[in-house]
Amino acid sequence: MLKEKRQPFMTPVEIVRIIASAIGVKASNKQLDTFAFKYDQPYTLASSLFKESISVPLSKFISKGFSKKLEAKFESMMREYIELVNSTPMDGITRVETEAILTRWILDTIAVEFNLFMGKVIEGPNYLMRNNLHPNGITQAFDWLSSNVEWWDSFLKFIPKEKRHRFKLWKSNDELPKLSNITNIPDYLSNSEVEGHEWEKIKVVILAARFIDNLQRNYADIYPEQLVNVDVLSLSQVEQYIWHLKSNNQVWLKSLGEQGLEIDYIFYKKGENKELSDADRKQCLKTLIDELEVSTFKHPKFNMGYWLSWYRARWHALNGELKEANGHFKATFEQALFFAGPSIPEIIKEALSIASSLKPTPDKAFIKRLKNSAILFGIDIPLHKEDKSQLEANRFDSVVEDWELKLYAATFHKHFPPALQFNDSSSNGAQRIGPLLGSFKQSIEPNFRSPNKKIVVGDTWGKQMPQIVYFSWMNCVETVSQFINTGVNVNALSDSNESALLFSILQMDVLDHGSSMDDRLFKLISSIKHSEGVVNTKTSKKELLPLVCAVDTGRPEVVAKVIEMGANVNFRGNTDKQSALFATLCKIGIIKRPEVLKNLIKEHPLNDELLDTIRRHSNGLMGATLDEVKRNYEKCLQDPMFKNITDSGHNLIVDRVKEFMTLDDMRKIAQLLINAGADANASHNTRINGFTPLMLAAELDEVELFEAMIQKNGDPLITAEHPETGRLLDCKHIAFAHQSNKVLRYLVSQQK
Template sequence: MTSTPYPRLGECVRALASALDSKTSDRDVDRLAREGDFDWSVLDTVIGRLLIDGTGRLLAASVRPTFEAWLHSARDAYCRLVMGVALDGIDREEALPVLIDRFFVPVTASLLRAMNEQCRGPGLDRLLTTGTSPVSATLDWLDNVVGEPIDKLLYPETVGESKSTRDKMGKWRAGVDLPSAHGLKLLLDAMRAEPRSLALADAAGVWLLTARALAHFERLGGERVRAGLDSCLRAGVPAGAAGERLLELVRTSGRRWPELADAGRRLWHDLRRTTTKHPGERADTWGRILVLEQLARELDPEGRTAYHAAWMRGRWHALSGLYEEALAHYEEAFRLSCYRAGHQVREVAEDAMCIAAFLGKRPFLKRMKHVGIAFGLFVRPDVDAALEDWEIEQFSQQLLLRFPPQGRFVESEADLSPVAAPGLMLISAQSVDRMKPDLSAPNRVRAIRFENGIVRRWPQLRLFASFGMAANVSALLDAGASVDELDGSGGSALLCGIQYAHATGDRSTLDLLLAVPHAPATLNTITGRKGLTPLVSAIDFGQPDVVQRLLEMGADADLPALTDRQSPLYYAVTLLHGRIHPQRMLTQLSLQLAHGLDAAGRETLRRFGVAWAGPFGDDASLVHAEPELAAESVKAMVDRHVARHSVEKLQRIIALLLRFGADPNRSHRYPTPGRTPLMVAAESDLAAIFEMMMDNRGDPLKPDADGKNCHHIAAGFRSYRVLAILARMGT
């Protein structure tokens, strides 16, 4: 791969690992730096191995969480920048100075500030003063604290290994050599063996490693690295400074080739996916694409804007209904656009993934998904496979929405999938009524075709349960049908019976199934796409007797489920929170609409097949186009939640879960990392529930990821009844 204006994530990891001397030879990071994000899990593994584990011998235990959190936040911020600002016409030589001054330096300054507040050291003023090496400044600080040169204290002999080590440290002070990680480790071991320096060893490891990294980058970039850090710490750099400066460079580069930019804008206008096309436009736009390519070869021989031409070719073929040909151009466009095209990478990927799924090109789709996960377009999957089977169908169903019939060239043939409403799993009542159970083979798998052409194959007991056909379910049970037969995604007849009862209020099918013992494995199977279990579905249904029966049969009271992996207790307390505080629920949902869903929310929309949310679950164009309708929809959701759930029944469900072993202290990743069911009760001032959980091993002193325990949370939300309970219990 050629150089990109943005350094690839693998290059960033390799550069930082070199500065920290935690990389000697690593094929994975070298391949990531050379080829890009071919495997998101390899990228995560490399970060863990080289940057987190690789510094573990030197960084004090108290500082490691700060460093690890910084790594994650810096990576997320960099991905947002890379995916936000397109660097058309800019090469790395132009972009890198801006990235260093306006992004990498401010991000590094935030880490230095955090470590300086947490761990005593030479002081940032001394460390960042130019004219003396940062390693020398750190060693001078150690000299001052112990009252004599640290190398003389630890290595008093003037011959042999002691002299050799002192000579080596003398070269560190002079800036002739940089200390290796191994050399620093030996120094720290010696400090821990000497009583006068023992208490300094942890801090020395933090600041000597930091000084080593600063000296390394200073060798690469001159003294402006430390000067920039010092300036940033003193004056600060405004948020978004990197993006703003890069946009200025982009505008300047656009003025270099105005004829290329103007021709490109006109072509993209005519290649829009949804606007009506007229006779003759197909041939005309193709001719103009060829002219633009020739002009680009003359003005941009380095190929900085080449991804536009490949993308236009792909778009033209897609609008012509020639998907096989289109995909080859999209693959080239995606390769050229990564770490260059900003938000346009996402647009290229959306088109390409829908076409690839429609054509069944799983390897290409998997490669795209890996890059999407690395850049945060998708959440990191819990399963080993980057691409799941349901996603191919989901992307394929989006094709007609991205390339609707009216947007195609009139000369193109009709599309192969003229579905009016992709994603809607509809079937006529007549088709359902015509289905009859096969009692001679009660566990037979049956095929069912929905109106949009999708075919599902389900065990017939599960099939009839999903439509609430109680007579057929009863007949199959009498004929010996197994309730433990699952469909391909892990769905059982019992799960479908709960869902049908919840949707219609008709429990006749559900009660038939509840009367039959189920294997614990069936009760605790999580469906692949939506993460459902019978227990969380029963909690959503809100009927305590159903929840109790499932628990008595062997449902795990603490098994996480749903797309964000909530425990049953956490989910039940959250439902109760929304029932008691509907205004809070309304405010929270409204804010999410206004500011956009987070990654977990987007993943939920994807997995639940919400077509208007787009391939990545983040298309908010409909919400923005119809804000009043969106607000009314949110209000209706809250009203429905209040109407459907009973406070008394949810309290009984929570009591049942606790009786069957649910953990009130179980930490959750979302929406606030580290939050527990007990913390949600504290936030909501659910006094009776809080006290109930306290009686079942609840720990009010356990902190979340931000260090807040139930005391902090209750005080912050003015949960006076919970605060009174805590005061009474003396915790």
């Protein structure tokens, strides 16, 4: 792609390509060339390509330690970079103006990472403080090796003549070392007794020097001829430079901005334009948009077409022409990526509402692209799908779930309110937002002649479910019994993947103060053979899993029955992705340390996972994207009444656990799960990343369960990372920190 046609901001894959080329590994992955200038990218692409084309070669041939450091640095620099992309509109800026400074920032950042590794890890040379005695990095590297590796000079004497000549070419800048050349240095002398870690250090020193020399050799337009004490460029300096460029374009941008403001005024200030009828307003907007098109064509090099496409998309949306609006939103989306700054999230949200509202079917291909970009730009998070192959991970339902489609469609009126639409017929249908309300029991009669018939329930919005699922939800035991006698399909699911089995378990949910605690329905439903698929089906939005819900009953006999019915004990449930064993130990923790739970809830950070949980449980009332949920939830936190309600809810959970659960029963449940093959080493990202059921048992001093898990291949040496300190913690550290003396004594006894 010609530089003039590229967006002013680089894509993450283009950044990977620059880094790979500068280090010398670019040729190993042709995908970098293929995807570098495709602005609509899967959110995982850059990270996976970085691993494939940079981390893996470096880890294999140079140093695993440096490879991991560089990978972590790439992830952190991408987070900062995407923040800049999100906050900085590039109106009036071209790639020609930004190419050099962005490249300089990328290369400076990697150079600093090399240098930090040199100084902190292997105490190597400081390439950013080179003196005039060293004309290039390789010379500095070889001098350092001579001074710091006692056998290096002898090594140089005894290697073959042609190898010494190659080193001479490197030092004279006549040849830039290839990665393969650096990798093979240990082979220059056969029967060497030098240990591998020493060679790793030497290879990193030379690779870093090669990187520095490459900057002088191939980036002469960015770097001075002699890299002596060059100032490192920060991302904040890049931002300052961009705003300086923008200040030079204010004259013509001002006139375009005034046209845009006039269009916005008529679009969204209908009440202040009472003299305009809807028909006049519609025609006036069309005329103004046509005039904007003429103005943008006067400045074609600045890629301002996204403004025009966006206004046309909105015009068609307000006119009820969703198919046409969707087409214009595709153009807007493609033109705005890595260009439109703060407008990108709004464009994505509006486009999602349109693409999801199309009849007869949503535009799933476009929705998947939009969701990928929403994740990339930090306004949403990916779905966490367990046990998915790479092919399955790329499927639509691994990126977007059905409940999200309904939620996106439900935001249509938020973005395009009926009051602003040009005519009544352009209004979209009912919005599936908020709780499902209705008279239910009083209004729906069972149809035993058609037992498998599905019904639509709810007054606020409609939910489709089989009759047996609905009457199980209502805990109508006698009615469900009659349906079973008719041969009804007990495996039928609602449109949210709810089953009669799930609702029979939820009748005994200790954590729900509205549950009946009645086990009659469960005994009835579970007496019928179910398919294992249904037993292991999670609901689509709240991710309720029958086995994890069975744990929340506190009844060992219920858990045992669900396992007997074919439950996979290692499947995860709930929005926090807990295994049944981990959930069981959490309840033991509540029973033993109720005040700790309250403190943990109060101190829980408002992270993406919590925001996603709030979104799934609020059904659109708090927003469709995480940035909206966060903004609305933070408003709620300012309300004293909201705090009182949430505190009461937390106290109620503790009280009900005390009333309906016992330590003996929860320990029996844990033992049932362990005996059934529950993974004691299953990693959970809760308070501490990588926490396992075995670690939780160590924290709670549940020595019998701890020992049972050890006997079933539980590994006490697995570590989890503390979120604040980054310290790696194993079971012994955790037990010591929580004064779990029984577990500590057991661990000591196993060392004898």
